[in-house]
Amino acid sequence: MSHELETITDAVPGGRVRARLMTELGLDRPTVDALLATTTVHHFPRGAAIYPQGTHRGNGFIVLAGEVSVSVVLPNGQRILCAFYRPGSMFGFPIVESERPRLSAADAFTATTVAVVPRRDFERIVAGLPPAMVIRFFNRVLERQARFALRLVHCAALDLRGRLAFTLVDLAATFGSQERDGVRIDLPITHENLAEMVGATRERVSKAMAAFMAEGLITYSRQSITICDRARLEGTAMGPSPT
Numbered sequence: 001m002s003h004e005l006e007t008i009t010d011a012v013p014g015g016r017v018r019a020r021l022m023t024e025l026g027l028d029r030p031t032v033d034a035l036l037a038t039t040t041v042h043h044f045p046r047g048a049a050i051y052p053q054g055t056h057r058g059n060g061f062i063v064l065a066g067e068v069s070v071s072v073v074l075p076n077g078q079r080i081l082c083a084f085y086r087p088g089s090m091f092g093f094p095i096v097e098s099e100r101p102r103l104s105a106a107d108a109f110t111a112t113t114v115a116v117v118p119r120r121d122f123e124r125i126v127a128g129l130p131p132a133m134v135i136r137f138f139n140r141v142l143e144r145q146a147r148f149a150l151r152l153v154h155c156a157a158l159d160l161r162g163r164l165a166f167t168l169v170d171l172a173a174t175f176g177s178q179e180r181d182g183v184r185i186d187l188p189i190t191h192e193n194l195a196e197m198v199g200a201t202r203e204r205v206s207k208a209m210a211a212f213m214a215e216g217l218i219t220y221s222r223q224s225i226t227i228c229d230r231a232r233l234e235g236t237a238m239g240p241s242p243t
Contacts, residue, residue, distance in 0.1 A: 017064055020088025024144075026136035027129075034125050036062070039115035044108035050092075053105040057094045059116050063087050066112030067187060071196070072104045081196035083148060084109060084187060086175065093141065094119035110188065154237070155198060163198040164208050166237035168218065172227050181219070182228040190223060 021032045039062065044050055050061065053073055061068075068085040082104060085091045092106055094117075126134065151170060155163045168185070176183040195205045212218045217233050219226045227233055 017062075017088045020086075021062065021090065024089060024140060026140040027133065031125065031129065031133070035117055035122070036115060038121035038125070039117050041113060041115055044112045044114070046108055046111050048108045048112075050106040050108060050112070050114060051102060053103065054101050057092070057100055057102055058119050059092070060090055060094050060119070060122050061092045061106070062090050062115040062117065064113040064115055067109040068106055068112055068114070069109040069193075070104050070106050078199075079196055080199065081193060084171070084174070090117075094122055158237070160198060160200050160204060161208055161211075162237055163200075164194065164205065165212070165217075165233050167194065167197050168225065168227060169230070169234050169237050171225075172230070176227070179226065182226045183230060184224065184226045188223040189225065 018029065018032050018036075021027065021035075022029060025032075027035075041064070044066075050068060053071075063085050065087055068089075068091060069081060070083045070085070070091065071079050071081045073079050092102070126137070129137070151166070154166045158166060171185050171187060171189070172183045175185050175187045177186050191206045191209060192202045194209070195202045198205065209218070209220060212233070213220060215232075217227070217229050217236070219228060
């Protein structure tokens, strides 16, 4: 393992990069260490492209520090912000034994450090795992894809108010930290970012956020959102009750 990688991972309090990798991927410590040992480390300033949409899946990526955003540009040019990844997450999985174009782009949402896993090393490590661990690994990956698909279904079926509530609850589940006044989303997300996530204009999102705040569901300031009434916000995310 390179000295550079060791320095970065040790800087994460409590070894959370390795712990989250083990939890999110269903892998044991030796396998996670084997993955990390194959990597090269790259630093990206905020807003830099990690990989563009349409490039080949030659590598996988592990977030060591910062946050990564994943987006899709539609044929009409509209950009949809799809997901965020925190330290300890693996994304951009290479397709085993093939190189198909990526359907999305990944960018450094904040200043970010990632470990790049070469596809051949990824294949070799996965191929050497016990069958039970392979099943667990792919189940975890499929569960994440299923949650992503469910989010798309909800966003297609709900109105703006419901889409926005669902998005905030989803962000809180990954980036939330409990505080005295509620769950604070530890992500410097703006109304423009939220607009890209729910497929609306920034102006409409700002009005909906102001309504949530007036109802006591959230509080927010510049790049900071706190969910004050999670149960009611989750109810809003479920959509209107049938009549």
